[in-house]
Amino acid sequence: MKRLSAIAHMPPSPIRRIYEKAILMEDVIFFSLGEPDFDTPSQVVEAAVTSLRRGDTHYTPNAGLPELRAAIADNLRAWDGICYDPAGEIAVTSGGMEGLVLALLALVDPGDEVILPDPSYTNYRDQVRICRGVPVYVPVREADDFQFDPSALERAITEKTRVILLNTPANPTGGVASRERLEAIARVAVKHDLWVLFDEVYKYLFYSDAPFFNIAASPGMRERTLVIDSCSKTYAMTGWRVGWVAGPASVVGCIPKIQENLCSCVPAFVQQGALCALRTAKADVARMNAAYRARRDVIVQGINAIPGLSARTPEGAFYLFVNIRETGLSSEDFAMRLLEEERVALSPGSAFGPSGEGYVRIAYPSDESILREGIRRIAAFMEKLRSEDRQ
Ligand SMILES: Cc1ncc(COP(=O)(O)O)c(C=O)c1O
Numbered sequence: 263m264k265r266l267s268a269i270a271h272m273p274p275s276p277i278r279r280i281y282e283k284a285i286l287m288e289d290v291i292f293f294s295l296g297e298p299d300f301d302t303p304s305q306v307v308e309a310a311v312t313s314l315r316r317g318d319t320h321y322t323p324n325a326g327l328p329e330l331r332a333a334i335a336d337n338l339r340a341w342d343g344i345c346y347d348p349a350g351e352i353a354v355t356s357g358g359m360e361g362l363v364l365a366l367l368a369l370v371d372p373g374d375e376v377i378l379p380d381p382s383y384t385n386y387r388d389q390v391r392i393c394r395g396v397p398v399y400v401p402v403r404e405a406d407d408f409q410f411d412p413s414a415l416e417r418a419i420t421e422k423t424r425v426i427l428l429n430t431p432a433n434p435t436g437g438v439a440s441r442e443r444l445e446a447i448a449r450v451a452v453k454h455d456l457w458v459l460f461d462e463v464y465k466y467l468f469y470s471d472a473p474f475f476n477i478a479a480s481p482g483m484r485e486r487t488l489v490i491d492s493c494s495k496t497y498a499m500t501g502w503r504v505g506w507v508a509g510p511a512s513v514v515g516c517i518p519k520i521q522e523n524l525c526s527c528v529p530a531f532v533q534q535g536a537l538c539a540l541r542t543a544k545a546d547v548a549r550m551n552a553a554y555r556a557r558r559d560v561i562v563q564g565i566n567a568i569p570g571l572s573a574r575t576p577e578g579a580f581y582l583f584v585n586i587r588e589t590g591l592s593s594e595d596f597a598m599r600l601l602e603e604e605r606v607a608l609s610p611g612s613a614f615g616p617s618g619e620g621y622v623r624i625a626y627p628s629d630e631s632i633l634r635e636g637i638r639r640i641a642a643f644m645e646k647l648r649s650e651d652r653q
Pocket residue numbers: 296356357358359360383429432433461463491492493494495500504505
């Protein structure tokens with residue numbers, strides 16, 4: 263037998279295993295998908311259709327359309343308070359996912375270490391591996407409000423560390439990093455001369471009153487931070503596959519060269535849709551965020567009212583990270599049994615890193631009536647577990 267690469271042997275995510283089983287079943291409540299249930303705002307769809315009809319069916323520059331890059335720069339200036347030059351410091355990518363991989367490809371040589379929060383977005387670990395880097399997990403703990411721990415992070419740094427990857431508001435915990443913690447991490451990054459990938463795909467989705475803080479705004483950080491964002495979560499555009507990387511020209515300037523060899527560019531009409539979203543969808547974002555916030559309150563109250571389960575109130579994103587330790591089940595067993603016995607699909611915490619064991623993730627971008635039915639089924643499942651214990 264001819265040999266395959268180590269990447270080809272990557273195990274599939276347990277989230278996938280549960281999802282693939284769930285789609286074959288009937289009457290399942292899906293709390294597993296991290297994507298908005300809203301449709302893309304209609305003016306954005308119209309802009310893409312008009313663009314296609316106009317004949318925007320050709321390649322664009324590898325870095326993306328200049329007018330889209332300018333709109334992204336405007337957005338970063340307005341929300342993050344950081345100025346980027348659209349001509350050399352912004353590259354349009356196929357979603358945040360490709361932005362992450364392109365950034366890692368530009369920064370990581372084989373064997374370089376990339377520090378990741380544990381738990382964090384499942385794809386980080388495999389993206390680092392695909393780029394031949396070594397993922398190194400540093401725990402974020404429930405007792406610490408799922409905040410990054412700058413001292414633990416510094417202890418994980420070795421000769422081989424190249425990048426610290428941060429995500430706030432965070433998947434899967436809903437945690438929002440405080441400005442103080444981010445500034446402390448910035449000092450560590452400067453001291454050890456490290457790059458930071460700052461994944462802000464949920465940057466509008468936070469529910470606290472404190473202003474959003476991008477680590478690139480800390481002293482010495484603009485030149486060592488790559489900001490990753492996309493239209494997916496903000497504008498309900500997951501299927502469009504459009505995102506971007508912003509950062510110093512020394513790195514972002516390399517990304518179009520790599521992009522040329524991957525997908526060349528994001529389709530022109532998709533970029534026109536993204537441009538329309540960035541320019542016109544403020545009210546749509548406010549409307550969707552108000553709905554997520556109301557749903558968050560429903561799910562937090564509902565889950566915390568179930569004996570044996572508990573969850574901190576998430577400050578951002580649209581995930582609830584539920585502590586299931588009292589059940590004594592592994593997160594995968596809990597998720598599988600809940601699916602089989604009550605037809606609720608959610609994600610086992612262990613999929614997000616070793617520290618995710620003892621938790622499950624509920625993605626709550628669903629209609630309130632679906633949330634309430636899901637909570638009812640989870641309560642019934644927990645009641646069943648308790649009666650098993652009594653026997
Ligand atoms: C933390 C985080 N980063 C990045 C992404 C990538 O999203 P997209 O490629 O759709 O922009 C996701 C998607 O779930 C995510 O949760």
